[in-house]
Amino acid sequence: MVQTFLFSAGGLRCAMPLSDIQSVIQMAAMQPADSEKRGLSGTINLHGRIIPVYAMGTLLGMPGHPPQVSDMLLITCAGRETIALWIDGIRSVDELLLSAPGEDTLEGGGISIPGLDLTPAGVVLITDIASFLAHPPEKSALDALRALRRAEDYTLVHGGFGQDPATVQAILEERAAKMLPPEPGTGATEMTEVLRFQLAYRQYAIEMKFVREVILTGEITPVPGTPDFICGICAARGQIISLVDLRALLKIPEKGLTDLNRVIVITNGKITFGILADNISGAGSVSLDRVVPPGSADPPGSRRYLKGILDQDIFVLDAKKILEDPEIIIDDA
Known part of the structure; x- marks a missing residue:
């Protein structure tokens, strides 16, 4: 059993060990990324730190979507680099039973993705985010992941797409402004x-x-x-x-x-x-x-x-x- 933080990404039930997570914040407006790395959506300025944002759903082979006010950013480390994982929503903190050594990690017989595990409950567990980012999954592995997607989860997390885009962007911009470091001479905010x-x-x-x-x-x-x-x-x-x-x-x-x-x-x-x-x-x-x-x-x-x-x-x-x-x-x- 491992203590994990459960969340949704692209209609998939996902999790990460609680000990690997620095913090979880609300989605905010992003600045364009300066590279075309897989899944990289942009960057945020988190209290003076420029942090790359990776869309977890895209990394898992799911269709992308514009940022929503209900989306969240999961702050973690990939090796020595601090990154943010863009997720669709928080589920809970819970203990998960891991797959036994030698078990197939994904449907399809013997398919595996470096850095990921599949629990007996069908939850995609991120065991090594750095390894996952460094090794793009095979198409067959992504197809196996898509087979795990539940329609009710996808509907739940994508139900807010009817919001006015201008209103959504204004809220995201306001959140991004609050994350900026204070102006010189105004005093640091603890x-x-x-x-x-x-x-x-x-x-x-x-x-x-x-x-x-x-x-x-x-x-x-x-x-x-x-x-x-x-x-x-x-x-x-x-x-x-x-x-x-x-x-x-x-x-x-x-x-x-x-x-x-x-x-x-x-x-x-x-x-x-x-x-x-x-x-x-x-x-x-x-x-x-x-x-x-x-x-x-x-x-x-x-x-x-x-x-x-x-x-x-x-x-x-x-x-x-x-x-x-x-x-x-x-x-x-």
Whole structure:
């Protein structure tokens, strides 16, 4: 099993190991590319870094399409080069079972593509993006990929093509402008990487530097005598960790657990525990000047552990304060 970030590209269900992803951002206007590399669509200026953008659907042999406001850019590394993969949409973060050694990786009997694997669930897993970019697939391999495309996925991700092109371009240009570095003399804008998740119908974010991993909610063992915000303990990579229920800690309305619930394992190097989430919404870079202090309408329990509110509806948690709060630290021994 491997922890992966699942997404759609050209009607295909795709994934990449979560550890290989730097961030995920919204599609923005691109500048023309200065070469004709396979799948290269243009470049973006991400806070002063010029990053080439590769259309994942095109790389997989699927028909291309103009950028849409719902498209996303997945920032990763191909060898030593930082690149962006243009994808159609985010699905989730999940654990995937890999194909056994020696299994056919694609339909058609013995067809393989360097840098790609096909999971038993039919998900195209990017195992080595540098190798995939360096070795163009055979036509027969691309035909095998097309056979995996699901009509409902293609309709889902391409349903926004009726939008006015001028409106789409204006939105993409505005996003690109926000990614530019600040003008000299205006003061640098501090950026941070965050993981966004949903809990009880609200959107939350937590700084990625405190996130060790995201795992499925497994068996939870209750611990008698612990505070109500500690729902129990569980195993994560052989380590026993406490599980914090933010609904109780932040005094927010409860939402029942489902099989899709996740545990976000956070750590500061000394203290490690998990927080429960309903699902993962995405990840990306945010400007700290967009985070405003919580308002008086928010419950006192929420304000204590909040950095602030992002874009009026995303509650940014103060992971450092949560990890260092002696009232939360539980001795699992």
